[in-house]
Amino acid sequence: MTAPASKDTRPAEFVLDRADAVPALIGRFDDFLIVAGLAGTARELKAHTDGAPNLFALAGVMGAAVTMGLGLALAQPERRVLVATGDGELLMNIGSLATVALMAPANLSILCVDNGHYGETGYQLSHSSRGVDLAEMAAGAGIPATAVVQSTADYETGRRLLRAGNGPTFVLLRVKPTDPPSGKFSLDAVAARIAFRSALLGSR
Amino acid sequence: MSTSPPRTADPRYTLDRCEIVPKLIGKHEDFLFVTGLAGTSKDIAALTKDGDHIFTMAGTMGAAVAAGLGLALAQPDKRVMVVTGDGELLMNVGALATVAVLNPPNLSILCVDNGHYGETGYQRTHTSQVTDLEKMAAGAGIKSTCTVASEGDIAKGARMLREGNATSFVLLRVKPEDPPKFKRNLNAAECRVRFRKSLLGHT
Numbered sequence: 001m002t003a004p005a006s007k008d009t010r011p012a013e014f015v016l017d018r019a020d021a022v023p024a025l026i027g028r029f030d031d032f033l034i035v036a037g038l039a040g041t042a043r044e045l046k047a048h049t050d051g052a053p054n055l056f057a058l059a060g061v062m063g064a065a066v067t068m069g070l071g072l073a074l075a076q077p078e079r080r081v082l083v084a085t086g087d088g089e090l091l092m093n094i095g096s097l098a099t100v101a102l103m104a105p106a107n108l109s110i111l112c113v114d115n116g117h118y119g120e121t122g123y124q125l126s127h128s129s130r131g132v133d134l135a136e137m138a139a140g141a142g143i144p145a146t147a148v149v150q151s152t153a154d155y156e157t158g159r160r161l162l163r164a165g166n167g168p169t170f171v172l173l174r175v176k177p178t179d180p181p182s183g184k185f186s187l188d189a190v191a192a193r194i195a196f197r198s199a200l201l202g203s204r
Numbered sequence: 205m206s207t208s209p210p211r212t213a214d215p216r217y218t219l220d221r222c223e224i225v226p227k228l229i230g231k232h233e234d235f236l237f238v239t240g241l242a243g244t245s246k247d248i249a250a251l252t253k254d255g256d257h258i259f260t261m262a263g264t265m266g267a268a269v270a271a272g273l274g275l276a277l278a279q280p281d282k283r284v285m286v287v288t289g290d291g292e293l294l295m296n297v298g299a300l301a302t303v304a305v306l307n308p309p310n311l312s313i314l315c316v317d318n319g320h321y322g323e324t325g326y327q328r329t330h331t332s333q334v335t336d337l338e339k340m341a342a343g344a345g346i347k348s349t350c351t352v353a354s355e356g357d358i359a360k361g362a363r364m365l366r367e368g369n370a371t372s373f374v375l376l377r378v379k380p381e382d383p384p385k386f387k388r389n390l391n392a393a394e395c396r397v398r399f400r401k402s403l404l405g406h407t
Contacts, residue, residue: 098330136339
């Protein structure tokens, strides 16, 4: 039952600390409706937004964050929608990027926090530290604006892209395989849905 | 029972699949084939006269690449070719990432991209609008990729499909026209038994 000891085999480009880089790229969280993917991004966004109701965390629904964010962006064209997902979560349903490119909502940005590992299950190496370039796949899918952020010098580009008004945009943030900021949050999916909907629409 | 939307003429999609697929593949007996949905199944069944070295996955949308990957890993001494379509591949395009990581040298993927869902009435797919599947394959990490969109590209594509040092991916752009008319065996169990028997000598 021991996970492979892969934490030290990461390629050199995975050096940023997600605890610093994610808030640096997103900036003011209140400017977005946020859909977060599995435990990693769900936990850190929950910690950063401190329970604010503009976050819908999809803990457990591996692969669904991008399509959920796409639907939200199409339904709420006046709001800026941010999907925060991980490399493993995104790889589970990477074809959804092609549909994002096709529908092309201007108000949608995707931030993929890529630690090159399946953090939730014991830090097994994921495809993205073995040759898969998710930003290139996103560009191939047809997303017109993509960027890779792997040093602090890239922050400005990444930040700008997440707020560009002519999206969709895709930012790949490469980080060390360390745990996200931890915060306890409710795993009650129904309560999370109601809280998000009520805050957004004023009713259930 | 909706009527088919008109197929738009697109200057990027000019080749004729009935002519170019056989040219790219050359001697088909050199390969074990796994084919995707109806279009490519018909291409390869017509080419091989429904030979017993083809496994056609009619109906299992998205499974051709993964099935071909498994076959290539299990049969390292045979050359395996997956022949899939743009719609079928888009259904499970993440499989290319696993192909790239495992990188079996005896596997080639030929994607016959007509930019349309041919089987359901020629609705446009992502590829004739925004998506470049060769670029996605390269992004997935497949080192040998190319696009065949004109006669001049055929020699390169044919060579790549037979390269022996890494998995290769060839995107063939063709006009949105029907594949060869060929009646093949649609009994999945029989096809499986036939393929296994021919390959392994038993079922």
